[in-house]
Amino acid sequence: MTDNEPPDVFTSSRMDRLMEVLSKQQRRVILYRLKRDDRLQPFQESDALDNTDIELYHVHLPQLEAAGYIDWNRETGTVMKGPQYDEVETFLTLIENHADELLVTADE
Structure with missing residues (x-):
């Protein structure tokens, strides 16, 4: 990797999936x-x-389940953390801890 090349995390398909899931x-x-x-x-x-x-x-819960971030019981409607939840939880914690530094507000 050169100084001009981004770290692998920026180009990984896992990051793409995470960004897509968090886009809504x-x-x-x-x-x-x-x-x-x-x-x-x-x-x-x-x-x-x-x-x-x-x-x-029909859209959001199936997408979260497909990514492995939730386990969803359609019969009971229950949603729990899925096997990949730790991956997204780390990112949510990062956002939460740095919310005052982000360029967004609740009304944007």
Whole structure:
């Protein structure tokens, strides 16, 4: 690696997957909530689902599960940390610890 070449972490497919997963607010919130709680129930099957819930069920939870960041029981609606959660948790902690240094605010 030369001085002009980025470290491997910048060009890895794992980093691409992580950035894709973290690109949507709904997924970031689920992953962050799992830092605090071992088990989540984003919605109950009997709840009337709105468009946000439908998107969560059909897009966001499957993507998080495919990446290995969550284990999702579709029958109960339960979401828990998946086998690759440590990978994303490290990044979430980094963001949380340096939030005041980031160039974003809650309203952007």
